Amino acid sequence: MILTSTGGGHAGPLSAYTLDQLRERRSSKWREYPPDVLPVWVAEMDTPLAEPIAAALAEAIRQGDTGYAATGGLPEAFAGFAARRFGWRPDPAAMRLVPDVMAGIVEVLHLVTEPGDRVVVNTPAYPPYFYWLPRIGRPIVENPLVLTPAGYRLDLAALERDFAAGASAFLLCNPHNPTGLVFGEDDLLAVAGLAGRYGVRVVSDEIHAPLVYPGARHVPFGSLDATAGARSITLASASKAWNLAGLKAALAVPGAEAHADVARIAPEVADGAGLLGVIASEVAFASGEPWLEELLADLAANRALLGELLAERLPEAGYQPPQATYLAWLDLRALGLGDDPADWLRRRGDVALYPGPKFGAPGRGFARFNFATSPGRVADAVGRMAASLAGRPRAGAGGTPVRP
Incomplete structure (x- = not known):
């Protein structure tokens, strides 16, 4: 209380x-x-x-526990949360610590695409996408959501055209920022089918997944029974749902067939995460x-x-x-x-x-x-x-x- x-x-x-x-x-x-x-x-x-997060951080400060970040029990805590909330239990041993979701997206795109490869993004889109993707040499292909009287929806025909035109990756934002759209399972399976057909890698920004209202259901892309789901990489964090953005901790979570890709994330990448962020995020997913x-x-x-x-x-x-x-x-x-x-x-x-x-x-x-x-x-x-x-x-x- x-x-x-x-x-x-x-x-x-x-x-x-x-x-x-x-x-x-x-x-x-x-x-x-x-x-x-x-x-x-x-x-x-x-x-x-x-309160559990505040208590854990206060104890860390009391102990002077403010050194470099170690991943600790964060992957296991997230896997447990994902199982309870979404019916999905990704492998904790395959996850890697990254500083935040945007940094994780950049690192993953470095690994699964090449300079000059085009990345499809649903617009309107989270503003840092427009800064970071061109900066790492991945041109953005804008794929606008369709605004209808009932709200926004995905334009699957336009998405297929963009995939067929030679895109290498699809940066999915689900739940979507800024529209608040939660993509339904049927749409996600359709995306997975298109991605599989055209060889497009899906990188899924699911930072807002804990913040879904009654009447909607979050389906992790990596949980889909589809090749594209197994080859996808999800970025997850407690930062939005528990207001921890300044503490810096997120996870790259591979699908069943993407473990080798995520394993290539250099250990030095985790140095940008904060130990207090790891501590707070573990408590958030486990007890929050x-x-x-x-x-x-x-x-x-x-x-x-x-x-x-x-x-x-x-x-x-x-x-x-x-x-x-x-x-x-x-x-x-x-x-x-x-x-x-x-x-x-x-x-x-x-x-x-x-x-x-x-x-x-x-x-x-x-x-x-x-x-x-x-x-x-x-x-x-x-x-x-x-x-x-x-x-x-x-x-x-x-x-x-x-x-x-």
Whole structure:
């Protein structure tokens, strides 16, 4: 149970801190912008640590246990978590420690592709993909998700065209950031079939897998009964679900036929991981599920609240409640704020969302909203957005500003 630090009654993890307390934090979420700007941008949560994690870290500090990282029991803890949550038990002995999921993706692509090989990515996409993949000489092939009235979906015909055109790898993000889409088993099996037919290696970023809401089910790509699943490599971490991003620890998890590839990850790669990250992540996967369930209840309530507030204050905003993550992908094209509505909202509304164009061409006119905060701050953020637009002409369907 988590108590508010002000001595009030029981509150969930997202309501544990006041705004003044959060502004004492030194993380990028709270230091990127001036204090008058309310940050709902980067993927950090406004939570305390889960109590078992905090206790383990406090004990490590007491012992001065802050040396180089050893993998310890992290692979076994993750395998147990994956078995309980997803019905998948990857081989702990085959996993390798990497500093974080993005670093792991880079290392794996170095091993399973060659310079100049093309990598397919569903867009909108996690912004660091656009930085790191070209930097290591792997051109990105953008494969846009399709936006329908019912939400986003995978375009399998377009994916087949991209695979057939000579792509070497598919960087799957599931659950998907920023849309919150959870790919269904049928779609994943179809992807596996295409990947097998065209010889495409699948690298699966599953960092948000613990954060799936009722009504959706996460299926690890490596668990599929398909050749592409067996040859895939998954990147997993406790960092998003337990708010541990600054502690640096993740795992490269091979499918049954990819053990030799992951075994080629140089031991020096693990030196970029942090021992406190390993300790915290092991405890998260082994003992952190009660806290995770409490968090998911808070997030589900905020997910619904955000929809209600947008319908009331900004009905022009397009919002599909995510099936996973604590990130809302907002279609703000009808507001007439140009390609980067987050810039307007920050300058005129003192609220910071993540700019949509950083997620690729399909992000123009969109912004990402992080609702992993208290309900009051969710309401404050939407109120600031609406106030910044008071009296401003809105846009028609084509994005051209018109009078309402």
